[in-house]
Amino acid sequence: MKLQKDPNNWAMQLGDYSGKRYSPLDQITTQNVKNLKVDWSFSTGVLRGHEGGPLVIGDVMYVHTPFPNLVYALSIKEKGRILWKYEPRQDPNVIPVMCCDTVNRGVTYADGKIFLAQADNTLVALDAKTGEEVWKVKNGDAGKGETLTANPVVVKDKIFVGISGGEFGVRGHLTAYNIKDGKQIWRAYSTGPDKDVMIDPQKTTMLGKPIGDRDLGVSTWNGDEWKIGGGTTWGWYTYDPELNLIYYGTGNPGTWNPAQRAKDGKREGSDNKWSMSIFARDADTGAVKWVFQKTPFDEWDYDGVNENILADITVKGKPVKALVNFDRNGFAYTLDRVTGELLV
Template structure:
């Protein structure tokens, strides 16, 4: 089967960016230059999307803009070296601990790996005792219906209620004070591969959630529940006719012509393939109050074998701007149309106002799995820039006129042929692991991968509730031999400022602070604090298991600043440890087993919340 030329864009973005050096410049680690402070100005989130810090941390991303930035500065470059464990809490379950700890009203909340228990930790008492726990009790069978373990990316707090999702597609509302159930709503059928891993996102009186399961052929959707009773206010699908996608031509005004037309979510697929087409919504959501629009990604089309789904496969692997009250779409942009490599488009969209060619543009910035950091006008969906931040062989840039990714024709998968040296690999240059933006430095701190792969397609049939992939992948480290990095990116100068090489992919999130410190963890179990300006390591602590969780920092009831992180290896990158897989099968773990056999010797399964603070005076 040949690839249709209409799917292949025609220009290379680096030619357009040559005047800025954005494509070619690669500063060394710890480059002291500070382009974010140049006279041209600095990027900054709008105040409505990122209000003044009150010391709490009520949603995983900290604010609507997805900055993950704290104005707390008690822990700073001078004091962070004295950081010590304040208390720990056993999660009660081993496996991938991806939850963000959140803090509201002197209580810390987090959600465990399966069996998906919500914990409330009393911060007013010494040692952080468990105030209450709520057990969601998903059926054991759901564990076999999830591609990458039954992980959970955390709860969200709003108006005295804690919201969380369960792997068997329930959204649950819990009284934040008592732990009593207020309501629960089931949104899908896990026996058909429809599951949930994302953290809920609350805007006004709407609780917004989405599904996982594209690897099982689940049809992607995003839904808004009424916060009062859990009833479904609206649901928008990522594939299918316009009425299902909530596209109204009176409202939907995409910037590029390839998104204009009737029922493209049907015509850009083989007959009825959109019904099992993926595009699930399991990543991060951001919100611009000024426009009253949410921004959310859609994941990979199903199956991974692109030969079985000719067309652009709308509306997968892209970003929607929608009205939170109605779900109506305003615009869409596809980062990887007709996805060749499982480059799911679910990563965070950071809402910033950016100095741009002599004026300020309202943008979202997105470090994407396909290896480019995108700058999109958030009012229209126009691509302003797409700069590579890792070695790329899979594509040759983005055409800024058409907005299309330009595939590398030498790398397009063919039946009966192993394509070697594909960079980045399926988890991409950066998977779901969320970045942080600092209002103090104007830089974005990005945990990411440096991975390549070999890729072999194979025919696959759809059977409900079973994997629907059709590829044999094998992963390995990219250029330099390090599989991961943690970098600082300047969104104004559009380049790396410094980077830290890590042996393994950096799979957890980041948090930046006004104290000039950035926190992140690695797969070996080290929790680190680095200098926000230079990347210099300032402090580290060895936890009991690999870290794939999201750190947060907050002001406790005693006035002290605390930092929290969940330790527990697992997920896609670490299931070779938690599931004790045999690394002699290089395609196990959907390709990761080819390189992570050594990880079993370095870390072990676990589940522990660590909370740190400076010594009390």
């Protein structure tokens, strides 16, 4: 939180917990931007898609790469001099399991550590000053189609990380680990029984009302399809410190063939919950406060992992603690981030 308040730092990929990606620094303006010239450049040496930005903490810039997930610490004052380099040893057999290039969406800084989610499902904490491993933990199994491409986020004493691989029959989840030693605190699934999803049908709300029905993460699927139901969590996570809620989206349902997911071959009743949904979870316990499904029975691979931007705005003449999501299905959603009610 302290690092986020100083605009000279960029301590997380989204800039801050709200997900706005906005910097209040005003040295560069619309008037003088045309005069910018290259001062120095740095090549990572990896010629694949780079899908995350560098972090800046004080006078150090931290740069990451797609597979093999190198991490560099660079001196800003010394025009990119390498302070340290981390090069994990990964089994290259993970590459064919990565559905959409070998990308990685960025490292995170907290507690004097750099956190990296490696393609081979290893979540590793590095000493920010030396690059040495502090701890590492396995978050999944590439043999089951699971990989890691998401950018983890730190909230208080926990680091949250998702999972990729919806195209390979992976069952999506979000997991919280202790930032000190990597101990798993909780894991919440996107599909399956309420106890696995951490839903209480009498307390968890959908569209502002208690869900009521039990185990919709099972009953809205054909047979046991929920076990390979996708709903992976490879996008972005935002957080409201006042509400202590972490927000994120789930991806497309698995398998891609919608006929396999339809109950008795019918679309009716086959919402495939809770794929393509926005979750609001208690950051401490993982319990779901509210959930909103954007595209039930997704047949188009829209995914639902785009940023859930937190903004205090006026909606229909009233001030609202809002969550704004621009989805790949072509709709923009404005919800009350306290209750999950759909406003616009």
